[in-house]
Amino acid sequence: EDQVTQSPEALRLQEGESSSLNCSYTVSGLRGLFWYRQDPGKGPEFLFTLYSAGEEKEKERLKATLTKKESFLHITAPKPEDSATYLCAVQAGSSGSRLTFGEGTQLTVNP
């Protein structure tokens, strides 16, 4: 069974304090790993897709990396508007196009 574990559950940072969120996964044949951002009362917003170990993608203050067992979402010099829940999901070869989500990391960035 595919499993996704995100840590920490919650993270509080001061504005400008860089950190990383972790997503560990166990899947049978990874087809893709996805990062989404979700604000309260809204649907998830797509951030990145990573397809193979060693791949990295960046967008503004965010950088996602992938290994064979985990992915990291690095946040550099965060701002209060980066506060949100960050969700990680995997798409496995055995599950077609279905995504398996982790429980998310709730990030709060204080000014």
Next chain:
Amino acid sequence: GAVVSQHPSRVICKSGTSVKIECRSLDFQATTMFWYRQFPKKSLMLMATSNEGSKATYEQGVEKDKFLINHASLTLSTLTVTSAHPEDSSFYICSARYTSGGAGYTDTQYFGPGTRLTVL
């Protein structure tokens, strides 16, 4: 690009009535759409996979007669909650699968803004 809309964004209904939620892919065609349910402070729970022109595939434990899904076109899927009860109150979110091949291969789900259902 890759915008998905949902309607309505919020609905309040009486117990025993049915509610229909629409999910549209606005700028791409989606042969596959998904319906999720999300409880407070929890992650997304997949309810069903909706394929254009065929029957939906429901996850284990989801009542197909209660949550009717129709995917009649490449840009529209609907979820009807039949005979709704207070325990059906939740945040329902749809997603649409966007794929492209070649050098810029991608297979990504784009999500709608969600529908808050409250059953009194």
